[in-house]
Amino acid sequence: MVESELKMAALQPQRTIDELKELRALTGDDDGAQRVAFTETWVKARAWLREKVKGLPIDIETDEAGNTWFTLRGESEKAMLIGGHIDSVPNGGWLDGCLNVVAGLEVMRRIASEGTPPITVRLVDWADEEGARFGRSLFGSSAFSGTMNPDELRNLVDKNGIRLVDAIGEFDIDLDQARNATRQQKDAAAYLELHIEQGPVLESMGLPLGVVLGTFGVERHAIRFTGQSAHAGSTPMHQRRDALGAAAKLSIEIREIAKRNGGVCTVGSVVTKPGIVTAVVGQCDITLDQRHLNADSLAKMLQEAKDASERFAAEENVSVEWNRIWQIRPLPFNPELIEMADEAIRETSGTAHRLPSGPLHDAAEVVRADIPTIMLFVQSLRGLSHAKEEDTLEEHLLMSVEALDRLATKTMAWIQAQN
Numbered sequence: 001m002v003e004s005e006l007k008m009a010a011l012q013p014q015r016t017i018d019e020l021k022e023l024r025a026l027t028g029d030d031d032g033a034q035r036v037a038f039t040e041t042w043v044k045a046r047a048w049l050r051e052k053v054k055g056l057p058i059d060i061e062t063d064e065a066g067n068t069w070f071t072l073r074g075e076s077e078k079a080m081l082i083g084g085h086i087d088s089v090p091n092g093g094w095l096d097g098c099l100n101v102v103a104g105l106e107v108m109r110r111i112a113s114e115g116t117p118p119i120t121v122r123l124v125d126w127a128d129e130e131g132a133r134f135g136r137s138l139f140g141s142s143a144f145s146g147t148m149n150p151d152e153l154r155n156l157v158d159k160n161g162i163r164l165v166d167a168i169g170e171f172d173i174d175l176d177q178a179r180n181a182t183r184q185q186k187d188a189a190a191y192l193e194l195h196i197e198q199g200p201v202l203e204s205m206g207l208p209l210g211v212v213l214g215t216f217g218v219e220r221h222a223i224r225f226t227g228q229s230a231h232a233g234s235t236p237m238h239q240r241r242d243a244l245g246a247a248a249k250l251s252i253e254i255r256e257i258a259k260r261n262g263g264v265c266t267v268g269s270v271v272t273k274p275g276i277v278t279a280v281v282g283q284c285d286i287t288l289d290q291r292h293l294n295a296d297s298l299a300k301m302l303q304e305a306k307d308a309s310e311r312f313a314a315e316e317n318v319s320v321e322w323n324r325i326w327q328i329r330p331l332p333f334n335p336e337l338i339e340m341a342d343e344a345i346r347e348t349s350g351t352a353h354r355l356p357s358g359p360l361h362d363a364a365e366v367v368r369a370d371i372p373t374i375m376l377f378v379q380s381l382r383g384l385s386h387a388k389e390e391d392t393l394e395e396h397l398l399m400s401v402e403a404l405d406r407l408a409t410k411t412m413a414w415i416q417a418q419n
Contacts, residue, residue: 013103013398015106019102020099020102032092033093033388034090035092036133038128049086059073064173064179065144071120075117076419079120080189080190080408080415081191081192081366083100083104083362084103084126085101087130097129099397103194104123106401107408108121121412122188139153145182145365145369188369189418190371192404194403203382209349209396212376217293217298218291219298220288225285225313226321227241227280229274229280230280246312246316250267250286253308263293265301267288269285292330293356342354348399355377374407378399381393
């Protein structure tokens, strides 16, 4: 048996599927996964993961932000990171997040079976990627990158009125010390993450795997149209100052803006006042979410939306006001790692497709730490995620573990060549 065949023989992708099912049985119910961060079920899942690494020459550490690190020491301190998150949304799917971690563990097993690796390999289970309990996603990875601002999180509460600072304190996490997790950046030379697509693109193309080009930049705004509330029966149509009329026109136009520019735009919330059937809408508040992988295109979409809102406001004789809710720049992944990921997928399944990620992932925060980063996507059936119906064909899951392993081998050689 040749050397490459020996390597692949040590990898057991089926074990990843079996372990994912085991985790589902342990931490899920009829409504789906229940591994919400900073809950007892999350603790149970993390204890399960620790059990899985027993017998391997791996050091385990939990950092100041609650991220758990599994380190296989190599001949060099330079490290390849493989990351994911074992936490879920309430009633979530059986693959979102945990596939990354469990597949990464299988790759570490394969590497460890061959003796001391030439470089250090680290698997990280990021704390609270989802933000399901307190509304703040990427908790652990933003602490790692140093972008976390504790003052923005200090007053967050869950639906039961429990403060984030108190909840994380039960797990020995001090919000003001969390950013000390940046020390884990030391010697990090590359970051790999495997994730289900959570969308319909790969399935629509009949492809099992894709290379992720980067994560979308986001412009998120609250927009208020202000007109005049008036009686629905006595106010002539040409004399109305209908705030909803302007908002409705914009909600249609942003779809065309997205199509023209190759991005995505969503009006996700509409609130009218006085909000009764017998009154013309005097005030309409909407939220607009715009995303693109290119910064210039994202800025163009935003300007086109603002121009359109002014035009529609004038047509309806109302005023319009914009307030930014949140913004993040596009975060492209490392070009050399993109090429290696493409090659790993082609070796595994024959065909690769490159696509951006609409959702944010922990990988986005790693990019913000200036660490070369790449993601692989595996097809999601019906494009569903964050739901118990989330699923991926087992044959595709097997391919995804193999592709991650091939990418890990290429990345280790790439890191060695840079030393």
